[in-house]
Amino acid sequence: MNYPVLEINTGLVRQFAETVIAVCAKSGIVPTAVIKGYNALDEVTDALYDAGYRSFASSRTAHLKKIKARYGHAETMALRIPMPSEAASLVELADVSLNSELETIGLLDEAARAAGKTHKVIMMRDLGDLREGIFDPDSFIDAACTVEIEYENIRLHGVGANLSCYGTVVPTAENLSELAANAAVIEKSIGRKLDVVSGGASTSLYLAVGGTMPRGINHLRVGGANLMRSEARDIPDDALPELSDDAFILWAEIIETAQKPTHPIGKLGKDCFLRTKEFEDRGARRRALLAVGAFDIGDYSALSPLDPGVKLLGSSSDHLIADIEDSGREYRLGDKIPMALRYQAMLYSTANAQIEKRYV
Numbered sequence: 001m002n003y004p005v006l007e008i009n010t011g012l013v014r015q016f017a018e019t020v021i022a023v024c025a026k027s028g029i030v031p032t033a034v035i036k037g038y039n040a041l042d043e044v045t046d047a048l049y050d051a052g053y054r055s056f057a058s059s060r061t062a063h064l065k066k067i068k069a070r071y072g073h074a075e076t077m078a079l080r081i082p083m084p085s086e087a088a089s090l091v092e093l094a095d096v097s098l099n100s101e102l103e104t105i106g107l108l109d110e111a112a113r114a115a116g117k118t119h120k121v122i123m124m125r126d127l128g129d130l131r132e133g134i135f136d137p138d139s140f141i142d143a144a145c146t147v148e149i150e151y152e153n154i155r156l157h158g159v160g161a162n163l164s165c166y167g168t169v170v171p172t173a174e175n176l177s178e179l180a181a182n183a184a185v186i187e188k189s190i191g192r193k194l195d196v197v198s199g200g201a202s203t204s205l206y207l208a209v210g211g212t213m214p215r216g217i218n219h220l221r222v223g224g225a226n227l228m229r230s231e232a233r234d235i236p237d238d239a240l241p242e243l244s245d246d247a248f249i250l251w252a253e254i255i256e257t258a259q260k261p262t263h264p265i266g267k268l269g270k271d272c273f274l275r276t277k278e279f280e281d282r283g284a285r286r287r288a289l290l291a292v293g294a295f296d297i298g299d300y301s302a303l304s305p306l307d308p309g310v311k312l313l314g315s316s317s318d319h320l321i322a323d324i325e326d327s328g329r330e331y332r333l334g335d336k337i338p339m340a341l342r343y344q345a346m347l348y349s350t351a352n353a354q355i356e357k358r359y360v
């Protein structure tokens with residue numbers, strides 16, 4: 001085994017996903033599983049499939065290609081607004097895509113016609129988070145109605161919104177009701193029901209848990225919450241006890257242990273990532289140097305050691321420094337330290353081919 005090792009408990013992922021699907025069902029929601037956060041690793045996707053997901057989404061068409069190859073009949077959904085340059089491959093690999101530009105939808109229509117297909121489009125409304133979507137409600141409704149009328153090989157599949165990504169705006173009953181109200185206006189204008197009114201991602205799940213999801217929202221795009229409890233934000237501590245942060249554990253090896261001062265010695269400038277820092281002088285303390293770093297996991301603050309006596313102090317590209325003074329364990333050179341991951345560390349470590357994956 002080459003360290004660091006990312007240990008993935010697929011049985012737990014299946015349990016989390018079953019929990020998410022069940023809580024969504026109570027609010028009349030059939031979710032799509034978002035697979036980008038774990039680089040669409042086959043074993044994890046299998047667990048989501050076994051839990052009952054039959055629709056899979058990613059921002060990257062390479063991930064959707066894997067889904068088409070592995071489960072031919074499952075639905076694929078492109079999450080990121082399509083690049084005009086990828087229209088042909090997107091139509092080939094995605095059954096559905098999220099969109100905000102009529103010009104791009106025109107290109108998808110042409111590509112779908114060339115491929116002899118109908119491509120489904122979900123029009124995105126920007127409810128204030130200021131990433132993708134049409135901001136003005138009237139322009140949004142007009143654009144959706146144009147999609148219905150204008151493009152022969154495009155089906156207006158529904159409408160959606162994305163929150164808590166750029167602007168930190170929380171999905172609420174209020175802002176999602178606005179999406180549902182826009183959907184109702186569009187339905188009246190086109191004379192039929194939309195298939196999908198997509199009310200966001202894992203951060204919207206708490207509304208389903210609390211039973212306050214606005215009527216009319218019938219779809220969510222759930223990534224993180226299938227994989228880790230910390231991604232199902234704002235749920236009460238005693239809700240969904242089936243969810244935990246135990247499914248993804250990174251094991252990193254100790255390459256040096258020593259007692260060292262806690263305040264650096266010498267004239268202080270910048271660290272390897274050009275940051276200035278403040279240090280508290282806590283005297284000499286026992287520490288471990290671990291063979292893992294930003295190259296593997298991004299920002300080390302997305303790691304939490306399972307041993308509460310281990311405190312992470314900092315990292316460079318390939319090293320992580322941990323204070324082990326308060327641990328009850330006697331760590332030695334060569335020991336492996338397990339750490340739970342939050343989203344960013346999962347994103348980096350699953351995508352890094354140099355990190356060995358161990359499935360349990």
Ligand SMILES: *Cc1c(COP(=O)(O)O)cnc(C)c1O
Pocket residue numbers: 034036037059079080098162200201202203221222223224225231
């Ligand atoms: C990544 C993404 C999701 C899934 O987000 P999670 O927080 O992981 O559930 C949903 N929708 C869009 C548009 C995304 O880009």
